[in-house]
Amino acid sequence: MMHNDIAPAVHSARAFGVRQFDSGRIDGRCSRVRRKAFLYRAGDPVAECVFAIRYGSFKHYRADGTGAQKITCFPVCGDFLALDSIGQTKHLGTAVAMEDSEVCEIGYATLRQQPLLFHSLIRQNILDIRNTSLQLYRSPAEQRLATFLLRLSRQYGQQGDAPTRYRLPMSRPDIANYLHLAPESVSRLLHHFKLAGLILLENRDIVITDLSALEQMALANGNRATFSTELSHAMGS
Structure with missing residues (x-):
């Protein structure tokens, strides 16, 4: 991570x-x-x-x-x-x-x-x-969102809750504001993460289904090409 x-x-x-x-x-x-x-x-x-x-x-x-x-x-x-x-x-x-x-x-x-x-x-x-x-100004959008989801996972895990299953208390526009992204970009990336098999998502309830892959997504920019290819395959493009 x-x-x-x-x-x-x-x-x-x-x-x-x-x-x-x-x-x-x-x-x-x-x-x-x-x-x-x-x-x-x-x-x-x-x-x-x-x-x-x-x-x-x-x-x-x-x-x-x-x-x-x-x-x-x-x-x-x-x-x-x-x-x-x-x-x-x-x-x-x-x-x-x-x-x-x-x-x-x-x-x-x-x-x-x-x-x-x-x-x-x-x-x-x-x-x-x-x-x-450093994260918000130098990282690509998908890396920002992956890091954000993992940070929440860690925080909830430290509370004694299930780290890979939690409810997002904030809205999509608030997430976008924090990550310096457009709201539609956050919605699109969450949808892409779901298609790539990284998460399950229903409204504000989220389940991280591939923790290792999401951690790799949160690493340095060298993983961007691999992830982009996976998303393209998941979307059938």
């Missing part, structure tokens, strides 16, 4: 944070966030805390120079929100729940008492930004 350098940092931060909550070593006020409700909006004052997602999922976005919404990530259970607001007086982005969710607030003072967690979170955030930028 591509971007393997990010996996240890993400796993370490998630696993450590969840263990600390479950053991009661980290205190944090938990609250539920209903589907489509905002956890915070760009411009809101920063409350000097980050948010650990206990369950559910969110969409995080910022406005670009034209005022258009650009999705930066889809945090799920085990992820942390508002890391990009540390050191700021106002939130730079907006976080909205894609489904009924629950978050726990961790104050900066508490983070300072947990240096291992704090440093893991910061490192995760830096690696996420770097690797996402």
Whole structure:
């Protein structure tokens, strides 16, 4: 799978944070966030805390120079929100729940008492930004989508769910926005992946039927020709 350098940092931060909550070593006020409700909006004052997602999922976005919404990530259970607001007086982005969710607030003072967690979170955030930028601006469309599906698979697997069977909480237009693609391109690629035997897809329910092939698709550009040939055969062209 591509971007393997990010996996240890993400796993370490998630696993450590969840263990600390479950053991009661980290205190944090938990609250539920209903589907489509905002956890915070760009411009809101920063409350000097980050948010650990206990369950559910969110969409995080910022406005670009034209005022258009650009999705930066889809945090799920085990992820942390508002890391990009540390050191700021106002939130730079907006976080909205894609489904009924629950978050726990961790104050900066508490983070300072947990240096291992704090440093893991910061490192995760830096690696996420770097690797996402590389993926979205330098990778072909099919590679972006394959990596995206595999990343979700890994995230759901870390929650204890089946990593190859999950429901997409976000819409096709949102996926397209995040991957810097046209919505019709995402729909077409998902259809191609299905025809090539990589996935089963019904509405937002997805099953990865050929994990190894999808991982190969997420590798470097050298696999593009092979995959394109497989898609052509699958489509009967």
